[in-house]
Amino acid sequence: MKALVYHGPGNKAWEDVPHPALLADTDAIVQVDTTTICGTDLHILKGDVPAMTDGRIIGHEAVGTVTEIGSGVKNLMLGDRVLVSCVTACGACRYCREGAFGQCLGGGGWILGNEIDGTQAEYVRVPFADNSTYPVPAGVSDDELLMLADILPTAYEVGVLNGTVRPGDVVVVVGAGPIGLSAITGARLFSPSLVVAIDLATSRLDAAKAFGADVVINNAVESAVAAVQALTGGLGADVAIEAVGAPATFELAVDLVRPGGHVANIGVHGAPATLHLERIWDRNLTLTTGLVDTYSTPTLLKLLTGRQIDAARFVTHHFGFDEFDEAYDVFSRAGDTGALKVVLSRTTTSS
Numbered sequence: 001m002k003a004l005v006y007h008g009p010g011n012k013a014w015e016d017v018p019h020p021a022l023l024a025d026t027d028a029i030v031q032v033d034t035t036t037i038c039g040t041d042l043h044i045l046k047g048d049v050p051a052m053t054d055g056r057i058i059g060h061e062a063v064g065t066v067t068e069i070g071s072g073v074k075n076l077m078l079g080d081r082v083l084v085s086c087v088t089a090c091g092a093c094r095y096c097r098e099g100a101f102g103q104c105l106g107g108g109g110w111i112l113g114n115e116i117d118g119t120q121a122e123y124v125r126v127p128f129a130d131n132s133t134y135p136v137p138a139g140v141s142d143d144e145l146l147m148l149a150d151i152l153p154t155a156y157e158v159g160v161l162n163g164t165v166r167p168g169d170v171v172v173v174v175g176a177g178p179i180g181l182s183a184i185t186g187a188r189l190f191s192p193s194l195v196v197a198i199d200l201a202t203s204r205l206d207a208a209k210a211f212g213a214d215v216v217i218n219n220a221v222e223s224a225v226a227a228v229q230a231l232t233g234g235l236g237a238d239v240a241i242e243a244v245g246a247p248a249t250f251e252l253a254v255d256l257v258r259p260g261g262h263v264a265n266i267g268v269h270g271a272p273a274t275l276h277l278e279r280i281w282d283r284n285l286t287l288t289t290g291l292v293d294t295y296s297t298p299t300l301l302k303l304l305t306g307r308q309i310d311a312a313r314f315v316t317h318h319f320g321f322d323e324f325d326e327a328y329d330v331f332s333r334a335g336d337t338g339a340l341k342v343v344l345s346r347t348t349t350s351s
Helices: 039-045 142-146 152-161 178-188 202-210 224-231 249-255 299-303 322-331
Strands: 002-006 012-014 027-034 061-070 081-084 124-125 133-135 170-174 194-199 215-218 237-242 258-263 286-288 317-320 342-345
Touching: 002 249, 002 322, 012 322, 027 081, 027 142, 027 215, 039 142, 039 202, 039 322, 061 124, 061 322, 081 124, 133 299, 142 258, 142 342, 152 178, 152 237, 152 258, 152 299, 170 178, 178 194, 178 237, 194 202, 202 215, 224 237, 224 249, 249 258, 322 342
Parallel strands: 170 194, 170 237, 194 215, 237 258, 258 286, 317 342
Antiparallel strands: 002 012, 027 061, 027 124, 027 342, 061 081, 081 133
């Protein structure tokens, strides 16, 4: 089969690899019908994720069709179409029993496209398949469902819920890429009084307005801190969500919140950031970080099927499996191309 293989920082190739095999009775093999590229994949290609080694298949999001199942798999049948979650859950360890699947001690967590071969391939082995896949609901497209593999639960759990967004809050989202737009979508479910998006790219700020931001700020043109203080009577935001993963954006998020406010870091960081305790020790701030657990996926599925959230609008570009290089180029230059999420499908050509 073909797969996108990591060969060290800056190097990847769509090449022939062995077909995956069942390694445990709880595994399933899924034919990948649709996959996507994540900002974390760009971090991997920069060398920011140490667990990624030469020869590993990239990717952790997919919608596909079950082609093989282990003898211990109880909830799947051959031919079932499923969403493959970015997080794998053994279901039995201490953390899984608490719903913290991202911290799984039993061989799960974020392993696809990180510690084991991932989903940017024609087929993928899914460990603990009963706990790590979701049936495709009727009337929902692959494009929509694919957004629930990672970006929507990540932003909802690590940004909105960890950030304790409440009705009436002023919420600032630093970074208007797919994760930032997902955070805007999730925050809107809690009736904030004001949602502010900050980015350097005009195209992404335009997208933020379309996704529900009340105010957008280009931090290359004006001071985001001064603008947010002007909007809040000099106090600052109730919640600042960091959705980039860079030292400057993390430090900006801390500067944007009011005393007693909350900074929720979503971004994947590959370099140290400075926590200016000399400025904030007396401001009663709460700072949270996190890897998505995907415990919210069933809730988001209900919101999707009930049309309370619009996931299809995240998808701006379509490619075929033989167009991974072009897809990565378009996605990595999002400020120029206007790309939000690019979707690669078994039968699709670029659009």
